[in-house]
Amino acid sequence: MTKVCVIFGAGEYYGAPDAALIPADATIVAADGGLDHTRDLHVTPDVVVGDFDSLEGERPSADAGTRTVVLPPLKDDPDMLSALKIGWAAGCREFRIWGGLGGRVDHTLSNIQLIALLAQHGASGYLFGDGTVITAICDGALGFAAHPVPEAGRMVSVFSLSDVSLDVNEPGLKYELEHGTLTNTVVQGVSNEFRDNVAASISVAQGTLIVTFPAEVTLPSVRRFREFSGDIGALDTKVSTLLVR
Structure with a gap:
């Protein structure tokens, strides 16, 4: 079974995370201001990392049983990376990342x-x-289990992050794309829908897709077409090292 890391970022939370999506044996990391949220949620992280420019509360103490990694403010990698x-x-x-959306749009894109x-x-x-x-799949497939869909529908959207994504298939969705080609400058996969009690899949033979789906839908199975x-x-x-001195 794949080992899970749960990350708490400093962005928007839109309510408390679903506790069922935080496995008991998960590695929990608080990224900078995400530590404020873990404290509010009474979650103890295994590691805290950041330059702490977005942290509102006290910096983590060494005696809390949590490893702390302090980053310099003038760094190349963002706290989330x-x-x-x-x-x-x-x-x-x-x-599984909470607090990675909302707030600054550049952070969301990052x-x-x-x-x-x-x-x-x-x-x-x-x-x-x-x-x-929001998730991504490269040279592989996401499988969504059949589930009840309300009359208003449940939207699922697909975008090509790579310049070109080849042999894109979306069986089981309302608009069943077959052997399609998506690019990162033409929007063709937005606002598709799950069908009531019909299993669905989104696959790409070559390329990277960004996929959005409703939070109440069970996380998809993942199948990869290569090593x-x-x-x-x-x-x-x-x-x-890129700083002008």
Whole structure:
């Protein structure tokens, strides 16, 4: 079974996270101001990481039983990427992230890029916020179990993050795309819908897709069409070398 890392970021939460999505054996990481949220939720993180520019409460103390990784403000990796690297180093290949959406739009875009980075290395990332889940799949398929769908429908949207995504298939959805080609400049996959009690799948033979679906839908199964290698990089705690001195 894939080991899960749960990350609490400093963004919007739109209510408390679903406790069922936080496994008892998960590695829990608080990214900077995400520590404020773990305190409010009475969740104890295994690791706290950040430069603490968004933390409103007290900095973590060494005697709390939590590992703390302090990053310099003038760094290359955002706090969220550092949190992902910590989870990756702990053996996690599934990442469930709260507080990664809302607030600053540049942070939201950054976090969407990061879940694509995970997908391109054979891992799964899920961003939760405002009743929506955002995930990514690279050269693989997401399988959604059949479930009751309200009359108003449940929207699922698909976007190509890569320049071109080839052989995209969406069986079981209201609009059943077959062997399609999506690009990152033409919007063709927005506002599709799940069908009542019909299983669905979203797959791409070559490329990376960003997929959004309602938070009340069970997380999809993941099938990959090839072996992935490499990792997302080592934790970087140094000041950026790109700074103009």
